[in-house]
Amino acid sequence: MEIIDLMPEYEKTYFCCLEEWSDDMKDAGDHKACWYGKMKEQGLRVKMARNEEGNIVGMIQYVPVEKSFAEGNDLHVVLCIWVHGHKQGVGNFQKKGIGSELLQAAEEDSRQMGKKGLVVWGLVLPFFMRASWFKKHGYKVVDKDGMQRLLWKPFTPDAVPPVFIKQKKKPEKIDGKVAVTLFINGWCPAMNIAFERTKRAVEEFKDHIQLTEYGTLDKDMQREWGLTDAVIIDGRKIRMGPPLSYEKIRRKVEKRVKKLS
Ligand SMILES: CC(C)(COP(=O)(O)OP(=O)(O)OC[C@H]1O[C@@H](n2cnc3c(N)ncnc32)[C@H](O)[C@@H]1OP(=O)(O)O)[C@@H](O)C(=O)NCCC(=O)NCCS
Known part of the structure; x- marks a missing residue:
């Protein structure tokens, strides 16, 4: 070795x-x-x-x-x-x-x-x-x-x-839409999997979703939010590591979309 x-x-x-x-x-x-x-x-x-x-x-x-x-x-x-x-x-x-x-x-x-x-x-x-x-x-x-x-x-x-660097800000809730906010740095494949799966799930419900993405390789962005990698659906962070399956993430998004009506 x-x-x-x-x-x-x-x-x-x-x-x-x-x-x-x-x-x-x-x-x-x-x-x-x-x-x-x-x-x-x-x-x-x-x-x-x-x-x-x-x-x-x-x-x-x-x-x-x-x-x-x-x-x-x-x-x-x-x-x-x-x-x-x-x-x-x-x-x-x-x-x-x-x-x-x-x-x-x-x-x-x-x-x-x-x-x-x-x-x-x-x-x-x-x-x-x-x-x-x-x-x-x-x-x-x-x-x-x-x-x-x-x-x-x-x-x-x-x-x-x-x-x-600790979390400083929370994404705002949006009337009539589900707010999905993604923070991605890129260094960790587990985080990248959660990011990609969420984007795929969001695509299916896109008319009901306000998607915002932040790249945190920019340290000022990281400092502003105090987040490096995160998936936040209507103010709630989902688990990132080990990443949830696509089906679980999709169900979380769908649940919030159903609550809109
Ligand atoms: C933490 C980690 C890096 C340690 O690596 P490792 O090669 O298992 O570490 P070591 O063998 O040096 O030490 C581990 C244990 O084995 C023991 N050990 C060391 N050499 C040994 C040997 N030759 N024979 C038996 N045991 C041994 C150590 O005393 C230590 O005991 P502990 O479990 O009570 O602490 C590894 O377990 C790991 O990768 N864990 C997952 C971390 C992870 O999730 N990383 C991704 C995050 S993004």
Whole structure:
């Protein structure tokens, strides 16, 4: 097992979170590739774990905090770390120390680049990106937003703790229409799937819907709303990760449309 930088031959694998076997990924559109096209010039770093067979079995991606969902300076922020854990495709490689190696590689890289610390986000729930896993690796909580935690490991004494950009505004309700408001950044295929499925569902009921889309790769837009990725139907956020099926999203939209009459 070796840790390598993302190379062109692995871009497709990276764009679908190592899940080339997944039908869900077919709904993710090309948002990740477009995002990558822009972010690779803006400090995005991607490390991958390649096993002896030459398969990519894990990845970590991080960006300068100035380009992330947090406020801070001179830090790197891990958008996500993922060790393939499904039995499909390359199989389950979790709990073999690969995640720890990827995190360590990101720390070393960030130090070498002169960053003052590495920042991660995690959930207090025992799945997805677990805050507790990062705590075991020496990360300390610096901010909270609902079930999310922002944690960091400063490398220098003058490093300043980052904070989450929190939701500031809610989309307005609209008389006679269902308001569907979409926020998309592009970095996360799960979010991109929710975005694409909602757009498909909205198309079916389009006469009854006011659709508004915001691109949050623009940090000012992110700051204005305090949102990075969200699907909001008449003021209510729907679950994004793991994304709901198309049928579930369609039913949510249909329910609101029926309430109009
Ligand atoms: C969090 C995550 C990255 C950790 O990766 P990992 O390779 O499983 O991590 P490690 O093997 O280094 O450590 C995991 C555990 O295995 C243990 N471990 C490490 N090396 C081991 C080994 N050789 N044998 C057995 N256990 C080992 C560690 O002590 C640790 O214990 P814990 O579960 O009690 O914390 C991985 O579980 C993951 O991808 N989870 C999902 C995250 C996710 O959803 N990401 C997408 C968000 S956008």
